[in-house]
Amino acid sequence: MTAENDSNLTRIFNGISRSSNESDVEQKVIVPMLSILGYSSEDWQSQLVVLQSKLDFLVGQPDTVLTKPAYLVIEVKAPSKKISHSVWQINKYIRRTGAVLGLLTNGYEFRILYNHNDKITTLVEYSQVMLIDKKRIFYKILSKKTYLSFNESLYRNQQNIRLQFLNLISKAVEQENMFGLFDKPKNTPVQQEQVTQKKEMLPEIKKDKKAMIITVFNNKGGVGKTTTTINLAAALNKLGRRVLLIDIDPQANLTMGLGIDPLEDVEQQGKKDISYLLTEPRTTVEDTVIHKQFDDVELDIIPSHIRLSEMEAMLIMTPDIDRVLAKKLKKYQDQYDYILIDPPPSFGKANTISLMASTGILIPTHLSPYPIRALEYVINRTIALDQSRDESLPILGIAVSMYDRNANKNTANMAQKIHDIIANNPQNKTIELFPQKTWIPRLNIVSNVADEDKGYPLCYAEFDNRLTAKDKESAQDAFSCYIELAKHLISITKNQD
Structure with missing residues (x-):
């Protein structure tokens, strides 16, 4: 021009x-x-x-x-x-x-x-x-x-294909096995070049780089922990990152939120879940992973099951159980860029196992007094756990969910309370309240698409014909915020192993 x-x-x-x-x-x-x-x-x-x-x-x-x-x-x-x-x-x-x-x-x-x-x-x-x-x-x-130019290339290619097809038909007059023509072909040179180009478009990922293992945790329930985990994982994958999700909550909300029924899709199919991974020495991550695809989003999930709620005593009595997940994830860390763990909103044994396996913690909250008050307990718990680890356990930041865009005065007051809690943490840990562009708005669609009747990330809402145009617009609105959250997370973890 x-x-x-x-x-x-x-x-x-x-x-x-x-x-x-x-x-x-x-x-x-x-x-x-x-x-x-x-x-x-x-x-x-x-x-x-x-x-x-x-x-x-x-x-x-x-x-x-x-x-x-x-x-x-x-x-x-x-x-x-x-x-x-x-x-x-x-x-x-x-x-x-x-x-x-x-x-x-x-x-x-x-x-x-x-x-x-x-x-x-x-x-x-x-x-x-x-x-x-x-x-x-x-x-x-x-x-x-x-x-x-595009049309000219398309025309030339189609003419070449028609000529090749004619040659094959001519040969088939004497060769009755022409049906081999319709077998699944190997990649042609052109197709192979397209595959190579597609791989080159993705961000370069070092083969020796280990996954960032992040527990998404707040001991206060109802703050959007599981919803954040699901949609953050989808956003990370949209940005070219390989993601494994681990549901270690016996309520199995993450599992069902991704369209997996713990009874029909796991137990009745003879598959293994997180409870087997934690208690059976020979059960590996590979034995438990379920692969899910939502259009161009691909996620691996280790599902949970309600039986995990009955295993607290067994877990407590098992030697070195706190490190079992960390040990089993070790050989798979080069297969993923991010491993996100969704634990129960409590300080039980499953929670300790999650934190001991992690290389960082992401704390979801929403801007109201009780969830913000719970931040102090999460920070103190993290500091206490540091003492029994070989490496420090950083708090990567505080992510805001269910944010009311119209409550400007309340937003400012609650954000200031978070900053006060961060400033007063006992060991002066570096903790960040994530920027406002990453905050997830309070929209009904955010929680609705994660229920067991639907079970998919927000980015897949456009394919749900049960939704109205307004619902799809709201889903796109919210997911664009999850994309910003994922970009910010990538930016603060890119230099970490």
Whole structure:
């Protein structure tokens, strides 16, 4: 894009304000921007009905004869709305149309998404200023020139495939075993290159780096401990980290919150859970792990079972039981980046086992007196446990859940109480109240999707047809905060083994 286009973008952005409506953004930003990108009015359609909703813009005509998908779908929101809350909606349009790319914008924020086998990934996100600065990249991705080049490559590949198919059919006239054509093929050189490129896109992870083992703990119940653990794990995985979850709470809320029934999916299937891992010397982590996938999120879980509640006496009597989990996790630490443990809200033996296995503690709380009062006990318990460990057990920080965005005065008062407790801890441990952008809002959808009837992380809510559009928007809102929480956690643990 030229300097002239630079000034054109500035002029376009000056045509709207924060009080503009969605139609203003469509007509004053998107239409002229499509012209800058090289498209004529014949190249795009607006207000198409897709799944009983209206898609704002479809760029590039799909062609079923050539198996050519639409190139770009554009979803527009008013400047007053956060686009992060509507990612589920453009994802739906991208999957339905088969489009290669998506652009979600409110005129001030611009998010470009990519579709690979119906798995939607955010490529970049720009503000107006950043878009002007990165205009060449923006142009290269979305321009008509790139669109035509993409179609030309697609056409050549399809012609090559048709020719290869014809050759196979010709040979099959004399070779009746042509049905081998439909066997699952090994990766072709092109496919292998795609796999390699995908791996290269993920953050580089050193093979000798050990997982960070984090107990998510507060001895006060009802503070969002399990919900935080589930969605933080999903957010970490979205950011390219490998995650193992361990449910060591006999209530098995984490297990059920991920759609695993301790009776039907574990006990009746003859599988082993955390109780076996703790009490049977020959039971390994591998024997107990259940793999779950929610679209592009993949998590490993060691499930729990109510029988664990009856094993307190056995655990107390077992020699060196405090270190059993630490020992069994040791050989698996290079297979994960984060291992998150969800213990019961108490100071029992299961809790001690969790903390002894951990390399850090994350304390969830919400901004009300009783949960904040409980912080003192958690801090003191951690300090006391340090004395029986070879390595220090750091408190990584305090994460806020169920945050009321409208209670500004109460928020300030409660946050100050937390800072006072941190300042008065007996050994001056370095403890951080995580920044406000990581706080999880009080929204009904946050707890609703974790119940045993649904059982999935918030990021998967977009696929739940039982939810309303408003519910899906709320889920996206909350999960974007979990992403910020995960990013912050990564930033403070990246230098730790």
